[in-house]
Amino acid sequence: MVAELVTIDSAHQHASGYALFPTAIGHCGIAWQGAQLVGAQLPEDASELQTRARMQCRFPQLAESVMPPEVALWAARVVALLEGAHDDLCDVPLALNSVPPFQARVYELARRIPPGKTMTYGEMAAALGEPGAARAVGQALGHNPFAPVVPCHRVLAAGDRPGGFSAGGGALTKLRMLQIEGACPGGTPSLFDW
Numbered sequence: 001m002v003a004e005l006v007t008i009d010s011a012h013q014h015a016s017g018y019a020l021f022p023t024a025i026g027h028c029g030i031a032w033q034g035a036q037l038v039g040a041q042l043p044e045d046a047s048e049l050q051t052r053a054r055m056q057c058r059f060p061q062l063a064e065s066v067m068p069p070e071v072a073l074w075a076a077r078v079v080a081l082l083e084g085a086h087d088d089l090c091d092v093p094l095a096l097n098s099v100p101p102f103q104a105r106v107y108e109l110a111r112r113i114p115p116g117k118t119m120t121y122g123e124m125a126a127a128l129g130e131p132g133a134a135r136a137v138g139q140a141l142g143h144n145p146f147a148p149v150v151p152c153h154r155v156l157a158a159g160d161r162p163g164g165f166s167a168g169g170g171a172l173t174k175l176r177m178l179q180i181e182g183a184c185p186g187g188t189p190s191l192f193d194w
Helices: 051-060 069-081 103-109 122-129 132-144 168-179
Strands: 016-023 026-033 037-043
Touching: 016 051, 016 069, 026 051, 026 069, 037 051, 037 069, 103 122, 103 132, 122 132
Parallel strands: none
Antiparallel strands: 016 026, 026 037
């Protein structure tokens, strides 16, 4: 799959743009400026049309483009992650200067949760030194512009309940992503347990 996504285009090596790419859960989107990821998008539905529309709405200043080689490698790693590879994607450079400081701290902490593991919103708030901020952590993750590179799907509500998930399919998509990674919070749930 990596070879299919990598297109050598040296004239656009550090240009900006966005592109869609197929994954095991549907078409995802990725947006870049220079050598930084400015956004990623989980599938909106089974087709790529709604994902494309969401990318156009989120990034009106960017044109749909051929991915530079480094961006194509990031996309290939997302593809592998959504097929069960245990890649934390922590080295993908994010444009964190585009988000408020608290959100940046939440995203940096979420990136340290390895595939197959989970944390709760409360555990994240405590780890950030703000034990009463579980709701604020949840709100920050609900606005995550980098999913799944920032793995907000690995953060659960108290009692290992899924909590919210803003991607298409909501909590069922979150459950599917956790199952792909081998995470079974609270035992082995079925779709009806969530």
